[in-house]
Structure formats: C-alpha cells, structure tokens
Amino acid sequence: MSSTAVREAAVQLVKTLQKFPQERIxxxxxxxxxxxxxxxxxxxxxTTGTDSTKKPTLSDIKDIINRTSGPLGLQKDLLKKVQEALPQEQFTAQTIEEQNKSLNNIMSNKYKTYYDVGNKLYEPQGNPLYYKRLLDEIEGKTKETFFTALRTVVFGK
Incomplete structure (x- = not known):
C-alpha cells in the first residue's frame, strides 16, 4: 500500500472524527x-492547540527516549523495557478504513437499532424511573436532594 492511500484514508477518518459529538460527561x-x-x-x-502548558504527546515521549541514552536517570535495562513496551503503530489504508467504518457505525447508532432491547430494560418493573433519574442528574435537569435520595433508598422508588 502506498503512503498516499494511507494519508487519504487518514484524512477521511479525521473528517469523520471532527463530526463526532463532544462527550456529555x-x-x-x-x-x-x-x-x-x-x-x-x-x-x-x-494539530491544533499547541500551547506550552500542554502535556507531552506519546510521540514527544518516544522522541525523548530515542534521543537520549538515559533520560531522567533511568537505568539502561529499564530504558530498554520502556522502549519495547511503547506501541509501534503501523497503519495501512485498510486498517484506517476499518476504523472509519466502525466510527460511522457508532455515530449512526447502528447496533443500538439492530439490537433493540425495548422498554423492559429501560424501565424495569421494580424501579421504572431509575434510568430517567440518572440521565436527568447527568444532564443537570434535576438535582436530587438528600430527602429524595433517602426516599429512594428506603422505598426503592
């Protein structure tokens, strides 16, 4: 595979990742x-957002380890173990396209609709408002007070 095919596949993956929604939490x-x-x-x-207070990336750490014989006072055998443990990513156009396809499946909720579980799981008989309360708490719609939490613990609803 040529490097241009890998680059084009990576460009498509980056475009898909930019459409990916921000995490709610x-x-x-x-x-x-x-x-x-x-x-x-x-x-x-x-890459955007390169400021001086940013943490070093994995490539920066690899570069530091490869440039020096013993960074930060590490022993040579420990340094060798660290270098062997660092992941060596070798991408092909096919692997990047597979990742792009998987990301598109996640964004389109393919498996949520394919394996629909129905209301039995979302609204269990013992506590039908359980997941609704959790989502409301996460989204900040309602704040559970001490007394409502105590009521939930004592009565289960």
Whole structure:
C-alpha cells in the first residue's frame, strides 16, 4: 500500500472524527480529541492547540527516549523495557478504513437499532424511573436532594 492511500484514508477518518459529538460527561481525556491527535499527523494535517502548558504527546515521549541514552536517570535495562513496551503503530489504508467504518457505525447508532432491547430494560418493573433519574442528574435537569435520595433508598422508588 502506498503512503498516499494511507494519508487519504487518514484524512477521511479525521473528517469523520471532527463530526463526532463532544462527550456529555467531561473526562480527563476525550476520545475524540485523543484520536484526532493520533491521526492528524498521519493525515498530514496540523494539530491544533499547541500551547506550552500542554502535556507531552506519546510521540514527544518516544522522541525523548530515542534521543537520549538515559533520560531522567533511568537505568539502561529499564530504558530498554520502556522502549519495547511503547506501541509501534503501523497503519495501512485498510486498517484506517476499518476504523472509519466502525466510527460511522457508532455515530449512526447502528447496533443500538439492530439490537433493540425495548422498554423492559429501560424501565424495569421494580424501579421504572431509575434510568430517567440518572440521565436527568447527568444532564443537570434535576438535582436530587438528600430527602429524595433517602426516599429512594428506603422505598426503592
């Protein structure tokens, strides 16, 4: 496979990743952002948001380890183990296209509609409002007070 085919496939994957919605719950690392950071260099695109306070990327760490004989006072045998443990990513156009297809399936909720579970799972008989309360709490619509939480614990609803 040629490098242009890999680059074109990576460009398509980056375009799909840019359409991917932001996560509703903020985590330390965002899936979308980490994958964009991973595939933009392969696609030949510039990474955005390079400020001096940003944490070093995996490629920066690899570069530091490869340039020095013993960074940060690491012993040579430990350094060798670290270099062997670092992932060596070798992409082909086919693997990137498979990832793009998987990402499109996730974005279109293909498997949610294919394996529809119905209301039995979403509204269990024992506590039919359980998932609704969880989603409302996550989205910030309602705030559960101490007394409503106590009522839920005591009565189960």
């Amino acid at each position: 903020k985590h330390l690392v965002s899936f979308r952002d980490s994958q964009l950071e991973r595939f933009k260099p392969i696609a030949g695109l510039e």
